[in-house]
Amino acid sequence: MERVTIYDVAAAAGVSTATASKALNGTGRVSSETRAKIKQVAADLGFRPNALARSLTRKRSFTVGLLTDDTYGRFTLPVMAGISEGLIDQGVSVFLCAIENNPELAKTHVDAMLDKQIDGIIATGKRVDRSLPVDLTHLPVPVVYALTAGPDDAVTILPDDSQGTREAVGHLIRKGRRRIIHITGPSTFQVVEERAAAFFQTLQAAGLSSPQAAVLYGSWSERWGHEAVANLWSHDERPDGIFCGNDQIARGVVDGLRERNIDIPNDVSVVGFDNWEIVAEQTRPPLTTVDMNLKELGRQAGQALLRLVNGEAVETGMWRLPCTLVVRGS
Amino acid sequence: MERVTIYDVAAAAGVSTATASKALNGTGRVSSETRAKIKQVAADLGFRPNALARSLTRKRSFTVGLLTDDTYGRFTLPVMAGISEGLIDQGVSVFLCAIENNPELAKTHVDAMLDKQIDGIIATGKRVDRSLPVDLTHLPVPVVYALTAGPDDAVTILPDDSQGTREAVGHLIRKGRRRIIHITGPSTFQVVEERAAAFFQTLQAAGLSSPQAAVLYGSWSERWGHEAVANLWSHDERPDGIFCGNDQIARGVVDGLRERNIDIPNDVSVVGFDNWEIVAEQTRPPLTTVDMNLKELGRQAGQALLRLVNGEAVETGMWRLPCTLVVRGS
DNA sequence: TTCTAGTGAGAAACCGGTTTCTCACATCGT
DNA sequence: ACGATGTGAGAAACCGGTTTCTCACTAGAA
Missing domain, CATH: 3.40.50.2300 (Response regulator)
Structure with a gap:
């Protein structure tokens, strides 16, 4: 049950790990034959790169944190599902932290996430006019707010x-x-x-x-x-x-x-x-x-965060997402 | 906003990183004065170890995955809160993955979690007589089942x-x-x-x-x-x-x-x-x-998983957790 | 024919920790 | 005085990747 490492792939393909890495990531200069061969070998061996090792050098963990004060609520889960759905194809996973209304707990979770080198945080709650019981303004990672109050210069996503x-x-x-x-x-x-x-x-x-x-x-x-x-x-x-x-x-x-x-x-x-x-x-x-299309709201929050993480420009301030009327019998 | 590394701590304390690491973790042989000094320096500098780097050598990521098919449901969130609450003091975070009823999505999430070297998985659902649309039996990490069907030789936690x-x-x-x-x-x-x-x-x-x-x-x-x-x-x-x-x-x-x-x-x-x-x-x-005391159920699932991760013996089979009658006006 | 530019690939450093192994030195017993 | 033992600390290897830098070799230009 030993994991296959890039060393195994390199050895099996008769190349160095540098070349293997470049071939598999499509970076650097590698001839197309060599590239094809390495890819083939990697596939045969069932190579899956260790995301931890990769994150360490890339300084990108492909992980975001979702902070919520809505433990039993009905808002968080749809938002979460939207975030996750919008980010999974980019290989991004979501840490969910339910912090109730407890500042200490919130701090603990934020610290834990920071230690794990998350790429960014989405703060979400149940009231748009209350902020979470923790200050997220001077963090080394970008933050997007959804359904909760954030500072004026941040991205805040709300239903219209x-x-x-x-x-x-x-x-x-x-x-x-x-x-x-x-x-x-x-x-x-x-x-x-x-x-x-x-x-x-x-x-x-x-x-x-x-x-x-x-x-x-x-x-x-x-x-x-x-x-x-x-x-x-x-x-x-x-x-x-x-x-x-x-x-x-x-x-x-x-x-x-x-x-x-x-x-x-x-x-x-x-x-x-x-x-x-x-x-x-x-x-x-x-x-x-x-x-309120909460899933879509979550998806947009995820996308916005990802753009911020990539250093792309994102319009700050309040984003209002349209609601949809669902007509039933009443 | 540069993170303080153990090299900074070691340099500031005038010791090697090996000694710094041992002092901070309470392992190896370090005199108590040196230990105290290093701890002091680390605190002054606001040193927080990079969990990724640590996980890489320790082969423990202090992260577990929670898989659920209960997207909008009311079961997952309390269970999740319980897991998180029971594990946060051990520094363990939880990846939540809502996989609806989609086998491909489930596989994608499981693979992503495995790549991120999670220590274990908790599978949870809305029906104890249905299993999730993904096979978790031959994974390189332990799995605990809560509120969903698992194999006989696994730990399955259910309300009584x-x-x-x-x-x-x-x-x-x-x-x-x-x-x-x-x-x-x-x-x-x-x-x-x-x-x-x-x-x-x-x-x-x-x-x-x-x-x-x-x-x-x-x-x-x-x-x-x-x-x-x-x-x-x-x-x-x-x-x-x-x-x-x-x-x-x-x-x-x-x-x-x-x-x-x-x-x-x-x-x-x-x-x-x-x-x-x-x-x-x-x-x-x-x-x-x-x-059904779902939060407690989550907590126990988390604890059980942690014991499995640590290689401790855990009684397999169905665990039945007591329910509590809440008397109100009816 | 010689010089330059371009190409493919690898050695080695690096990310930020942990851990093993070695070693200098102090202590102790005889 | 000398060997045995114990102790504190550091050098270096390691975890599993990525990336820079160098280099040999080929091809084209002069």
């Missing part, structure tokens, strides 16, 4: 919440809804503000009235959606279109409406946010919702 | 589904329930069979009748739970205790019962499985459910 909101509200308007409200999370979240602003703007652009009361702030829970419906239906002025801040709220809203025997989507249309399939598909009826 | 079932059903019995049924997933799943068997056994041991109809097989969805309740309540013989195969089914059951104005937990008690907090806590009332 405004555009997603326009998609959602536009859909409601096209469905003929006129009394549209927005039930969302705590106003302390930046995305909540952003979506609320886009919400008002879209209504206004469509010439629809937008009373102050049209946005209800609460928590990110089903319970809040349920409760909001109870409040709304205790008054006379009832909406016919509801745009929710996430799928859990939407789920609570739909359940609340169904308990009142309100026909979805004929009497009231509901649109969620996140496209968390496990929630959206099991809601009765299945939720129409906004997908 | 039977014990979890006993906890759940025992709880119902202690609550005075006498007509207990089990609503669960497809009978093609091994865990479904296992839990059903433990279910019957527990009832029998308590001297309760166990009609064949007491186990209802369906899908892992809320919809199925909802539907099962509709079927049950269209007959006369109604249960007063329901043990569900997962929290989503339980969620459907609870919703179905609430729609029928049945008082939970006074008229009927419901127990779920998984303790998927996002579901269990938002159910009204919150779900009493079985927690």
Whole structure:
């Protein structure tokens, strides 16, 4: 079970390791016959270069670190899958580190990754207006931020919440809804503000009235959606279109409406946010919702990091990636 | 931003790199004064050894691979967190590879990890009766299986589904329930069979009748739970205790019962499985459910792998880890 | 024919550590 | 006073690659 080294290949091909290395990597000057022969021998022997040794001289480990504070969350895994998918053909692997909200743990992980000579770091989280509990600004490697706050001069990749909101509200308007409200999370979240602003703007652009009361702030829970419906239906002025801040709220809203025997989507249309399939598909009826394309976001984060690692120029600042409306039954 | 090497430390301390290495690692023969001095110098200079170089000679990379087919799932992340938590103090990092159900992708990832000289692999999945789409039996590194099927002579770590079932059903019995049924997933799943068997056994041991109809097989969805309740309540013989195969089914059951104005937990008690907090806590009332302690499972998988890597003896076969009943309002 | 330029290949240094082996020197017993 | 033993430290080899630099040889130009 001994690994085949480049020495074995060189010996078997009757050349020096220098020539073998050059032949296999397509660098330096080697005649095409020699190159072909060495490649053949390497293939026959099942030679696989030791990435550690290679990294040592190349000063590139083909490894990136993914830092997240979203241990149980639903955001990290799709982002991770996207990163990994976008980088695997370049031979890049991903260290995933879940650091909860623990600064010491974060530091430990960052140090460990640095010691292992990672080429760069992608920081990701669950809130775009909070940064991870560790300072990544003066590291010897580039850092890309995804779904979490980073410094202004870094690349930060986020979903386009405004555009997603326009998609959602536009859909409601096209469905003929006129009394549209927005039930969302705590106003302390930046995305909540952003979506609320886009919400008002879209209504206004469509010439629809937008009373102050049209946005209800609460928590990110089903319970809040349920409760909001109870409040709304205790008054006379009832909406016919509801745009929710996430799928859990939407789920609570739909359940609340169904308990009142309100026909979805004929009497009231509901649109969620996140496209968390496990929630959206099991809601009765299945939720129409906004997908943030997290996998694509991860992929772009990976590509951006790789360009930075290669010293290529990358536009810094916030990148906004479009969301997609997924139309289902609500 | 140049990294400090052991040469810098040695030079600054006026010793050879051999002595510096021995002093810093506590190996070889070095006088305690010299050792102290070198350590001091290393600390002053902020020396951090290059893990790549170290791995090259030590033939230990302090890196393990985690292979999973559970891209969006809720199982992988807790397991991962447990592994990482249990290994980080030993300086071990984790490569996470989401391989979906794609054999080629799996092979690519495994090869990449092997090239990077990982010390071992943990294979994890979403079904204990399915193996990953890649053969891990003849690898040059040890493999531990968690929540997925592995060969008989390997270490496979699983939750103790039977014990979890006993906890759940025992709880119902202690609550005075006498007509207990089990609503669960497809009978093609091994865990479904296992839990059903433990279910019957527990009832029998308590001297309760166990009609064949007491186990209802369906899908892992809320919809199925909802539907099962509709079927049950269209007959006369109604249960007063329901043990569900997962929290989503339980969620459907609870919703179905609430729609029928049945008082939970006074008229009927419901127990779920998984303790998927996002579901269990938002159910009204919150779900009493079985927690599989996935984080602990991950931790143990990590420890077991590390022992194998160190060449220590580890008992092979299936390890069953106890589940914990989490009592909430249902 | 001689000088120059170009080509293919290898020796050796290097990346940054670890480890073996050797050796000078101090200590001890007799 | 002398050999046996023990101790601290360094030279050098090594891990498995990559890369620079040198060199022999060939071909073309003058």
